[in-house]
Amino acid sequence: MKKVISIVLSAMMVLGVSGCDNKNVANSSKTENKVEDINKNTSQYPLTITTYNYEKKPVNITFEKAPEKVVAVYQNSIETLLALGLEDKILLASGLDHEVKDEYKDAFSKVKYQEKVPTKEEVIGLQPDFILSWYSLFGEKRLGDVGFWHERSINTYMSQNSGVIKPNTLQNEYDDILNVGKIFNVEDKAEKIVNNMKNEIEKAKEFVKGKEPVKAVILEVKKEGVYRIYGEDSIGGDIAKQVGADLVAKSNGEIGNEDLVKLNPEVIFTVYYGKEIDRDSALKKVMDNPAFGSISAVKSKRVNSIMLSEVYASGIRTLDGIKTISKGLYPELYRNK
Incomplete structure (x- = not known):
């Protein structure tokens, strides 16, 4: 009888160890997958993108991570973010010429919007980490040149066809959308558009x-x-x-x-x-x-x-x-x- 009990106990111990090993392998696998997912989402940072200053000279800006608090001014800036599913990143939107496209109205309803373009003081008070807009917004009588914001760790991006580059081309529009996709790590969505x-x-x-x-x-x-x-x-x-x-x-x-x-x-x-x-x-x-x-x-x-x-x-x-x-x-x- 003792011999039978001993055999049973030995079998249970083997099964227990085996079960623990399988469980540890599973947990290890999950951990590895999680690490891979994190790396996949963050591996592109730091990311350097070329934009422009008010003198229309190229400026390189670096993103340590995707922006979280964005001021978006004018139609294309706002709608590009909405099209990329980034409405939750918009701190303030302003300056629409038309209502946003029907397919983005639901997302836009969750965004804080004001008709009047914000002043420099208002934007400073909002403490954004990114400003997306046209060339004209960075004039002296508006938000001021981009250097002011970059010194405060607030990145900027100008639409190239908004007065920055001549001639205006389709390629510039493609590049702007792709660049915003890179900045927010949603390149697949940008490429599809x-x-x-x-x-x-x-x-x-x-x-x-x-x-x-x-x-x-x-x-x-x-x-x-x-x-x-x-x-x-x-x-x-x-x-x-x-x-x-x-x-x-x-x-x-x-x-x-x-x-x-x-x-x-x-x-x-x-x-x-x-x-x-x-x-x-x-x-x-x-x-x-x-x-x-x-x-x-x-x-x-x-x-x-x-x-x-x-x-x-x-x-x-x-x-x-x-x-x-x-x-x-x-x-x-x-x-x-």
Whole structure:
């Protein structure tokens, strides 16, 4: 009997040790996985990104970790953060020209927003760790140059197409989105957004192969008889060129009624923004102008409104700009969509 009990006890001890070993292996595995996850999330830091100062000179800034308290000013800054799922990082948002896109309204409802752009003193009081905005915000009469903030361990990033770099290009918009993705360690989301834009460009390029270029103009009604041209050096112009249009007004600048009649574009894109010039008024100022009766685009009713936020410092609305311009040039490409 003693021998039987001894054998049973020995077997239980072996099983116990084996069970402990398995448990320790499992715990060890979990610990290793946890460490791997932490390393995966933090391995890119410290991260150095190039931005600019108010003299438009490149400045390198270093992030020791992803920002947690962000002041985001103007449409593209706010919507890019929302598109990347970073609404919980926004300390304060300000300066929208339009309501945020429908798909981000729920996220935006959780963000503190004020219409008026904050003063330098207000931002100092908020104690952010990152400011994302346009070039103009860092002028002397607003927040002051970026060096002031960098000395206080508050990093900044300027949208490149907001007055920092000429020409304005699609690539600058891609780079801004990708840079914000890197800063917050959400590169996969940023790459997906940019790839969608690139795919839309390629779709239009493929469609127009072998076709005659469409003569187009992108303009903004500055005042009666005076039109600001968005030429090849603008985002809208770059989109139009890339999808095969012939921009008959190639240089940024201003033209009058007679100039536009002589150019005789087949398609016109007229820019609208805010409350000053809404979608309908932008269209009417071109379509109802008696001087334009002979213009091909007016006769065929191929005058299209396009939002300023789609062709200037456009951020995630760059995709909308690509679609608006491609659809205006090639409506049959989007007919069944």
